[in-house]
Amino acid sequence: MSEYFEIAYAAASGQLCLFTGTGFSKAVTDNDAPSWQGLLESICDLAPEPAGLKAALFPLAGKSVLSLDEAAQVIAIELSKVEKNIHEEIAARIQALTLKGDNSAIQDFLSKRTFKVVTTNYDKLIESLSGNTDCHSLTPGLPIPRSQSRVKIYHVHGSIDSPKNMVVTSDDYFRFINSESYFSRKLSTVLHENTVVILGYSLGDTNLKAIISEYKSFSRSHAIGSNIFL
Secondary structure (H helix, E strand, O other): OOHHHHHHHHHHHOOEEEEEOHHHHHHHEOOOOOOHHHHHHHHHOOOOOHHHHHHHHOOOOOOOOOOHHHHHHHHHHHHHOOOOOHHHHHHHHHHOOOOEOOOHHHHHHHOOOOEEEEEOOOOOHHHHHHOHHHEEEEOOOOOOOOOOOOEEEEEOOOOOOOHHHOOOOHHHHHHHHOOOOHHHHHHHHHHHHOEEEEEOOOOOOHHHHHHHHHHHHHHHHOOOOOOEEO
């Protein structure tokens, strides 16, 4: 079966799940949405010694010895020296993002279909494209709606609606990976029950890769075809 036919069938039958990352947000904001590293570099400007901090964490020549979540941990410590919180500062920057460019085709598709979204993005742009009145936006730290909706959007790394629960630093990732949360369990269920289309996501997150790998092992052992499309 053609992958395009399978995706179209899933969209028509309400069994489509979009898995979105930074690339999706960049596409619908005319590239205004920052990359993860770009966002962290901008937050460095709030630290006591921004130039030195940037040079140490994001060297122009060579590769940084720290992962981005570890760099975020260092930045959080530096911001605390001037009584600033990295989660709140990131949320403020993401809050300012708006839709830009011609998103009419995307909006037309998302506003007329029943589907799910799993996203690592903190922004609420896909809610705006889908129609805020007919979708549930679910994020850690906030109540989970029990009513039905046409669209369900799972912010597995948190969203600007609850900055303190956003997964940003290495400490946040450690807690996320080592806790059996509603969102990690829901992600596993969504992968098994829907056709998943990954949009603008590099699969760089260790925990999410582990869940996807678990699903692929399940599909091989049960002799069923994979339903994940990148």
